[in-house]
Amino acid sequence: AQSVTQLGSHVSVSEGALVLLRCNYSSSVPPYLFWYVQYPNQGLQLLLKYTTGATLVKGINGFEAEFKKSETSFHLTKPSAHMSDAAEYFCAVSDRGYSTLTFGKGTMLLVSP
Amino acid sequence: DADVTQTPRNRITKTGKRIMLECSQTKGHDRMYWYRQDPGLGLRLIYYSFDVKDINKGEISDGYSVSRQAQAKFSLSLESAIPNQTALYFCATRDTDSPTAEQFFGPGTRLTVL
Numbered sequence: 344a345q346s347v348t349q350l351g352s353h354v355s356v357s358e359g360a361l362v363l364l365r366c367n368y369s370s371s372v373p374p375y376l377f378w379y380v381q382y383p384n385q386g387l388q389l390l391l392k393y394t395t396g397a398t399l400v401k402g403i404n405g406f407e408a409e410f411k412k413s414e415t416s417f418h419l420t421k422p423s424a425h426m427s428d429a430a431e432y433f434c435a436v437s438d439r440g441y442s443t444l445t446f447g448k449g450t451m452l453l454v455s456p
Numbered sequence: 457d458a459d460v461t462q463t464p465r466n467r468i469t470k471t472g473k474r475i476m477l478e479c480s481q482t483k484g485h486d487r488m489y490w491y492r493q494d495p496g497l498g499l500r501l502i503y504y505s506f507d508v509k510d511i512n513k514g515e516i517s518d519g520y521s522v523s524r525q526a527q528a529k530f531s532l533s534l535e536s537a538i539p540n541q542t543a544l545y546f547c548a549t550r551d552t553d554s555p556t557a558e559q560f561f562g563p564g565t566r567l568t569v570l
Binding site for chain 1 (some may be wrong): 460487489491495496497498499500502504514546548550553554555556557558559561562563564
């Protein structure tokens with residue numbers, strides 16, 4: 344069975360600092376990986392996804408993630424945090440044969456001035 | 457107008473009551489999903505539907521039922537609500553069977569069972 348683990352339920356950074364949100368996956372085959380963001384009182388929206396090909400994936404709002412098969416990781420980064428990045432972030436995995444997603448437990452990103 | 461809408465947005469009910477949460481979409485997608493979100497647990501899949509005749513149980517379907525009335529409508533019912541069903545419920549849609557396709561989420565329904 345596939346699963347994802349997000350390290351850290353809360354991450355705090357200062358405005359302008361590097362953002363690093365960690366995600367590790369477990370899958371018997373190379374998976375498809377996603378990062379979704381949930382702003383307060385809103386539904387989830389897609390930030391970026393890895394399917395095949397280039398392992399460094401760029402998404403919206405300056406975020407990017409790198410797929411590392413040897414480390415079974417798909418960490419999300421942003422060079423410089425903005426106050427508007429404060430939200431909850433979810434890593435998700437989709438097995439190649441299915442049309443469902445398995446989500447991690449989420450990481451709340453807090454950005455201080 | 458929003459592509460995926462959920463009604464109601466907030467609902468408070470009592471233990472034992474029957475309640476229905478509704479989801480409508482204008483995206484023309486065949487695939488629709490119901491999730492619940494609990495603090496610290498992320499999103500968990502309750503039911504999903506690939507078309508009006510295809511309903512599938514997800515990870516946590518006990519205590520819930522669904523109805524796909526049309527391509528655009530997918531309802532979630534709690535036949536006899538209990539307090540541990542207090543959660544934020546999301547509907548989502550997807551346009552293809554490809555596992556790489558994005559899911560589009562509604563704004564959520566916050567349900568409180570007293």
